[in-house]
Amino acid sequence: MRRRLAALLIVPALALTACGGGDSGKKDASPTPSKSAQAVNLKPVDTASPMPKVAGERGRKADITIPKSTPSGKFVVHSLKDGDGPVVKKEDLVVSHYTGKVWQGGRDLGSSYQQGGAPQVIPAGKKTIIAAFSQAVMGQKVGGRVLVVAPPDAAFGKQGNQQLGVKGTDTIVLVLDIDRIIPQTAQGKQAPIPSDLPKINADKPAPAVISVPKKNPPKDLVDRVLIEGKGDEVKNGQTVYMQYSGAAWKPNEGKAEAKLFDSSYNVGTPFSTVIGEKQVIEGWDKGLVGKKVGSRVLLVIPPQLAYKDQDKGPDLPANSTLVFVVDILAAM
Numbered sequence: 001m002r003r004r005l006a007a008l009l010i011v012p013a014l015a016l017t018a019c020g021g022g023d024s025g026k027k028d029a030s031p032t033p034s035k036s037a038q039a040v041n042l043k044p045v046d047t048a049s050p051m052p053k054v055a056g057e058r059g060r061k062a063d064i065t066i067p068k069s070t071p072s073g074k075f076v077v078h079s080l081k082d083g084d085g086p087v088v089k090k091e092d093l094v095v096s097h098y099t100g101k102v103w104q105g106g107r108d109l110g111s112s113y114q115q116g117g118a119p120q121v122i123p124a125g126k127k128t129i130i131a132a133f134s135q136a137v138m139g140q141k142v143g144g145r146v147l148v149v150a151p152p153d154a155a156f157g158k159q160g161n162q163q164l165g166v167k168g169t170d171t172i173v174l175v176l177d178i179d180r181i182i183p184q185t186a187q188g189k190q191a192p193i194p195s196d197l198p199k200i201n202a203d204k205p206a207p208a209v210i211s212v213p214k215k216n217p218p219k220d221l222v223d224r225v226l227i228e229g230k231g232d233e234v235k236n237g238q239t240v241y242m243q244y245s246g247a248a249w250k251p252n253e254g255k256a257e258a259k260l261f262d263s264s265y266n267v268g269t270p271f272s273t274v275i276g277e278k279q280v281i282e283g284w285d286k287g288l289v290g291k292k293v294g295s296r297v298l299l300v301i302p303p304q305l306a307y308k309d310q311d312k313g314p315d316l317p318a319n320s321t322l323v324f325v326v327d328i329l330a331a332m
Contacts, residue, residue, distance in 0.1 A: 015161055016120060016129050016269050042131045042154050044077035051149070052103075052173050054080055058145040061113040062099040062175035066106045071171040076149035077136045083178055085142025090125035093270065094137045095179040095241075095330060103149070103171040109164060118239035118332060119179060121270050128268035130155055132174060140178050148174040185243060186227040186296035186327040193298065197222065198249065198258070200298060200325045207263035208245035208325045217249040217321040222300035223287035226325070229294025234331045236276030236289055241330040243270050249300065249321040258323065261315040270329055281306050283322065293331050299324040 050067035058081050088094055097119045100109030112119045122133045132150035140146055151171050152158060160168040184205040193199055196215065202208035234240055243265060247258035264271040273279050276289045283301030291297055301322040303309070311318045 015156075015164060016122065016133050017267075042075050042135065044075045044131075044135060044154075046076070046078055048072040048074040048076050048149070051076070051078070052101075052147065054147055054175055058177050059097075061111040062145075064099060064101050064173055064175060066101060066103050066173065071103050071149065071151065073151050073171075074149070075131065075135075075151060075154040076147070078147045078149075079140070079144060080147050080175070081143075081145040083141030083143030085178075086181060088124050088137050088140050088142070088178065088181065090138065091184075092124045092137075092181045093184055093329065094122045094124055094181055095119050095332075096122055096133075096137060097177040097179060099175045101173045102166060103173055104167075104169070107165065109166075109172065118272065118274075121182070121241045121272065121330070123269055126268055132172060133176075136174070136176060137178060142178050142180055144178045146176045146178065148172075148176060150174065182241070182329050183294070184329075186229065186294055188227040188296075190226045190296065193224070193226070197224065197298065197300065198247075198323045200226065202245070202296065202325050202327070205243070205265065207260055207265045210245065210247045210258045210260065210323055210325065212247070212249045212258050212323060217302070218300060219302055221283055221286055221302065221305055222298065223291070224298040225291065225295050226298050227294075227296035227327075229292035229328060231293025231328075232331070234275060234289055234291050234293065234328065238275055238331045239272055240275045240288065240328060241270045241272045241332075242288075243327045243329065244324050246322060246324045248316055249323050259315060275331075281322075284324075284326075288326065288328065291328060293328050295328050297324075297326045297328065299326060 050069045053065040055063040097112040099111040122137050123129055124137050126134045131154040132148055136146060136148045152168055155172045156166050158168040160166045196213060199211040200208055245260055245263040247260050276285050283305035287299045303319040306322045309318045
């Protein structure tokens with residue numbers, strides 16, 4: 001679904017998950033790391049010789065100097081600045097800015113502080129997320145800055161990451177600024193839904209259950225707020241972080257549970273995209289701009305605002321009306 005929903009961002013986020021190098025056209029990494037990259041239980045050390053040097057203030061792109069000697073091969077998580085906020089616990093969703101380099105050759109992996117960049121949302125301790133992110137934020141305090149030296153077993157494994165130009169023998173170096181912890185789902189009681197619209201059961205952080213009425217779907221966009229958030233309104237051009245589940249409205253299914261064609265919960269990280277600038281299908285741009293952060297939104301998107309007459313496979317035939325439940329977690 002991520003390939004269907006969104007085009008590449010101008011400055012793509014550094015991948016949180018491991019992926020193979022077979023398809024350079026893939027937009028997102030595979031949700032499941034290889035065995036060599038499943039390092040969620042890999043214990044980091046505080047220091048190991050040699051160590052990169054980091055200059056610059058927290059809240060700005062870090063200046064990373066890589067030693068000329070070879071890396072130690074150890075997974076290092078070293079606090080550069082202690083935070084004064086809450087401690088990150090397992091399964092917390094952590095908003096973190098980053099700057100990255102490849103040790104071998106000192107090649108730049110980019111920074112969320114550069115123009116068009118955006119911070120990562122990192123699920124702490126998640127098995128599908130490489131240890132360089134998931135383990136590095138565990139136990140850190142919000143407001144801190146952390147240096148991470150990740151050998152292949154703590155990063156992308158022996159297969160590397162072709163998208164990022166990372167080889168299977170490369171060590172990556174990250175500086176992470178731990179900004180905040182955000183809720184995993186929209187918080188609050190869900191409002192009643194009229195009988196002529198799909199029913200949504202999304203009471204836990206998992207793929208939602210969507211049931212559609214036995215009738216023809218509406219011809220116009222529906223963007224109904226089911227839980228009203230308390231945050232700021234989403235604006236054009238912001239990067240929005242969200243959890244979603246999506247199904248096609250097939251009238252002959254009656255009130256039965258509709259088959260989901262995708263959910264962000266199956267990937268392991270919230271979905272993020274620039275909104276309001278044609279990075280995603282038009283129904284998302286029209287339906288989510290102006291909604292408040294923290295909201296849960298029911299989207300019923302007619303074909304002309306989705307994939308029109310394109311056949312996207314058996315679950316999404318041509319001229320499909322799409323149903324999404326979207327929890328807006330953050331917008332930056």
